[in-house]
Amino acid sequence: MKSSNVLILPGWQGSGPGHWQSLWEQRHGYRRVEQHDWMQALRGDWIARLEDVLLERDEPAVLVAHSLGCVLAAAWAAHTRHPTRVKAALLVAPADPELPQLRASLHSWAPVPLQRLPFPATLVASRDDPYCAFERARLFAHAWGAQFMDYGEAGHINAESGLGSWPEGHVLLQALAND
Incomplete structure (x- = not known):
């Protein structure tokens, strides 16, 4: 897996310096997809x-997404005409923008698309994630x-979870990317 093939997709407000996504960028040279506005997350802008x-x-890229990412x-997969641009995705701790506490801030993200992804993916979920019920x-x-x-x-599954650079997650990424 070439580091240039891995794209980091942070969630709403981005991933801070202690987040495993940021640590992976530093350690492995992965590229973050920078959004124009991390605080006002508009679905159409982020997809574009x-x-x-x-x-x-x-x-084709391997996506490493966290939360709203x-x-x-x-x-993106539900709207693109270029689905072969993604090889695979590691989806970690998805956010649920339909939750009452997120709905006002993330109004453009509902409803969550529920179409089958056109690429292999692994979704990692926590049983006590405050932003998405298990x-x-x-x-x-x-x-x-x-x-x-x-x-x-x-x-x-973020910096507050005490995972550091989350080596176990990186093993999951490597397995997915090398399939």
């Missing part, structure tokens, strides 16, 4: 940005055709 980055590339991957994450995995992984009680 991802499409632009994917079309600039010579080879997972919904971005599904929304059974809802399982529903997303099923609808998207993703392999589902129960990661136990790990919160939002």
Whole structure:
């Protein structure tokens, strides 16, 4: 797996310096898809940005999505005319923008697309994620055709979860990318 083939898709408000996505960028040279506005997350803008980055590339990418980045991957896949631009995706701790506490801030993200992804994916979910109920994450995995992984009680699987650079997650990425 070439590091240039891996694209990092952070969630709403981006991934801070202690987040495993940021640590993977530093350690492995992966590229973050920078959004124009991390605080005002508009689905159409984020999809357009991802499409632009994917079309600039010579080879299909492997997506590493966290939180709202997972919904971005599904929304992009549901709307693109270039589905072969993605080889596979690791979807970690998807956010549920239909939750009452997220609905006002993420209004353009509902409803969550539930079409099957046109590429292999693994979805990793936590049983105590405050931004997505476990059974809802399982529903997303099923609808998207993703392999589902129960990661136990790990919160939002972010910097606050104490995972550091999350080597176990990187093993999952390598397995997915090398299939």
